[in-house]
Amino acid sequence: MKILVCISCVPDTTSKIVIDPATSQISNQGLTFIVGPYDDYALSRAIELKESHSAEVIVLHVGGTESEALIRKCLALGADSAVRIDGNPVSSNQIATAITSYVKQNPCDLILMGKESIDYNSGIVHGLVAGALGYTHFNPVMHLELAGDSLNLEVEMDGGKMEVTCPLPAVLGCQEPIAEWKIPSMRGIMTARTKEIVVIPLTDTSEVQLLKADIAETARKNKMIKAEDAEQLIDLLRTETNVL
Amino acid sequence: MKKIAILAQIKEGQLSDTTKQLIAFVSGFQPEQLKVVTLGEIKFNSLGSSLPAEIISLTGDLWVDTASIQTLGNEVKDFCVFGIKSIQTDNLLSLLAANASQEIISGIQHLSYSAGTFTISKSIFSGKASLTLQSSTAAFFSINRNFDFGGVNELPEVAVASSVSLAASATSNAAIVSLKPITGSIPLPDAALVVSAGRGLKDPGNWTIVEDLAKELGAATACSKPVSDLNWRPHHEHVGQTGVKISPNLYIACGISGAIQHLAGVNGSRIIVVINTDPEAPFFKHADYGIVGDVNDILPRLTKKLQIH
Numbered sequence: 001m002k003i004l005v006c007i008s009c010v011p012d013t014t015s016k017i018v019i020d021p022a023t024s025q026i027s028n029q030g031l032t033f034i035v036g037p038y039d040d041y042a043l044s045r046a047i048e049l050k051e052s053h054s055a056e057v058i059v060l061h062v063g064g065t066e067s068e069a070l071i072r073k074c075l076a077l078g079a080d081s082a083v084r085i086d087g088n089p090v091s092s093n094q095i096a097t098a099i100t101s102y103v104k105q106n107p108c109d110l111i112l113m114g115k116e117s118i119d120y121n122s123g124i125v126h127g128l129v130a131g132a133l134g135y136t137h138f139n140p141v142m143h144l145e146l147a148g149d150s151l152n153l154e155v156e157m158d159g160g161k162m163e164v165t166c167p168l169p170a171v172l173g174c175q176e177p178i179a180e181w182k183i184p185s186m187r188g189i190m191t192a193r194t195k196e197i198v199v200i201p202l203t204d205t206s207e208v209q210l211l212k213a214d215i216a217e218t219a220r221k222n223k224m225i226k227a228e229d230a231e232q233l234i235d236l237l238r239t240e241t242n243v244l
Numbered sequence: 245m246k247k248i249a250i251l252a253q254i255k256e257g258q259l260s261d262t263t264k265q266l267i268a269f270v271s272g273f274q275p276e277q278l279k280v281v282t283l284g285e286i287k288f289n290s291l292g293s294s295l296p297a298e299i300i301s302l303t304g305d306l307w308v309d310t311a312s313i314q315t316l317g318n319e320v321k322d323f324c325v326f327g328i329k330s331i332q333t334d335n336l337l338s339l340l341a342a343n344a345s346q347e348i349i350s351g352i353q354h355l356s357y358s359a360g361t362f363t364i365s366k367s368i369f370s371g372k373a374s375l376t377l378q379s380s381t382a383a384f385f386s387i388n389r390n391f392d393f394g395g396v397n398e399l400p401e402v403a404v405a406s407s408v409s410l411a412a413s414a415t416s417n418a419a420i421v422s423l424k425p426i427t428g429s430i431p432l433p434d435a436a437l438v439v440s441a442g443r444g445l446k447d448p449g450n451w452t453i454v455e456d457l458a459k460e461l462g463a464a465t466a467c468s469k470p471v472s473d474l475n476w477r478p479h480h481e482h483v484g485q486t487g488v489k490i491s492p493n494l495y496i497a498c499g500i501s502g503a504i505q506h507l508a509g510v511n512g513s514r515i516i517v518v519i520n521t522d523p524e525a526p527f528f529k530h531a532d533y534g535i536v537g538d539v540n541d542i543l544p545r546l547t548k549k550l551q552i553h
Contacts, residue, residue: 038486118485124348127342128339137339156331159431160424160425162420163421163422164421214374215372216372220516222528224534233546237494241515243494
């Protein structure tokens with residue numbers, strides 16, 4: 001059983017996002033990068049399956065050299081090997097095409113990734129990969145159990161959830177509570193040093209042109225109401241804002 | 245513009261107002277042909293008179309059926325396909341885009357079309373920023389629920405030119421074992437008004453005061469991550485970075501301090517009210533109205549006020 005876990009490397013959730021005036025794009029200055037939190041859930045579940053079902057876990061990332069430390073952390077958590085498709089993708093299609101090309105050359109049974117990356121929030125790479133490969137697709141998956149040649153899943157849907165049996169090969173977008181985040185052990189960190197990170201170039205292009213990024217400013221009223229006058233809130237919501 | 249198709253979510257057989265707004269918006273591009281693909285059975289014959297649209301209603305388990313993706317793909321071949329963000333819409337749009345080998349863009353806040361090129365503003369970093377991009381090749385578009393329709397308020401009159409029903413085939417290997425719809429409450433992503441509570445509630449037994457206020461307002465209820473982690477409330481009510489992201493007209497945060505991860509899920513709200521005992525709670529900086537006080541005292545008073553007036 002071969003599991004490919006695709007990870008995004010994204011600014012930490014507490015990051016203050018600023019624009020670089022020279023490029024009109026998001027500035028990477030002063031940002032701390034982490035493995036996407038949803039991807040981290042996917043990886044944690046893959047490692048649990050490695051331990052319980054002796055699966056092989058390969059981590060894949062599409063991005064630049066700056067991500068190597070984070071890929072190394074995934075190896076320290078227990079992934080067996082890693083692939084970095086080297087480049088700076090600008091669209092979900094470009095990332096999905098790169099993953100698809102890799103899988104066509106290196107078949108695997110199960111592809112896991114987060115339901116979305118927390119930087120661009122697109123949430124469509126798993127669907128694009130599944131569609132291109134003709135694999136079964138579910139998203140967002142909250143529970144995953146191996147059952148022989150297929151999977152038992154719990155999947156969130158609009159207005160509820162469902163339990164499904166899913167044949168392999170499959171591509172799944174993951175979210176909590178599929179697994180608990182893990183912390184690398186000292187032994188894991190040591191062995192990760194010698195594990196291989198294969199680097200292949202990103203050859204797929206995108207026709208999307210990024211023009212500029214802007215910070216969303218929402219002006220808030222910041223009006224304080226005394227606790228003893230709390231009932232006034234209802235009047236203000238009715239008269240000042242018309243939301244009631 | 246060429247041909248346009250819309251993926252429309254159906255509730256009780258009817259199109260939502262947002263879907264109608266989207267139809268009005270895209271008809272501004274004067275498409276050669278307009279198809280409305282409904283995910284579910286429809287219970288209307290006509291939507292009015294002026295705009296001819298072909299209605300295709302898809303029924304069956306689209307969730308698990310890859311064959312019906314092909315069928316749907318054939319129906320919208322060479323169309324620009326628009327949908328309104330939901331789990332199902334985004335899943336379908338991405339599978340369709342892969343099938344058609346076309347570019348897809350999601351999280352769209354603003355969109356314009358001129359001389360064969362789309363200029364799109366997309367929400368990124370959970371609404372903290374936006375990205376403007378151009379594409380002349382994108383064919384699949386997922387718009388956010390708070391999309392800027394640019395003053396299209398008139399809901400269009402759509403005439404049904406023809407109506408086809410396609411049933412999903414039963415060829416898939418995946419199978420649904422059980423379906424557990426959430427019943428008896430207002431679905432959180434659709435809600436215009438939301439009352440949300442955090443650990444400041446002190447005890448899960450106090451949740452009734454949140455429900456009472458929500459009921460009086462006609463609001464949905466939500467919670468912070470710690471509250472769902474403690475199993476006080478189900479996971480689907482958790483709003484924030486790793487939970488549901490919402491953009492209601494009114495968000496009332498009760499006993500939630502306002503960690504940045506929580507704000508990421510709610511900062512698209514039009515009006516934010518914060519009630520917290522701690523005057524230093526960071527949420528107050530992001531509030532339209534703030535009350536420093538105990539939610540266990542304040543919420544019942546707000547409920548009572550609504551009941552009287």
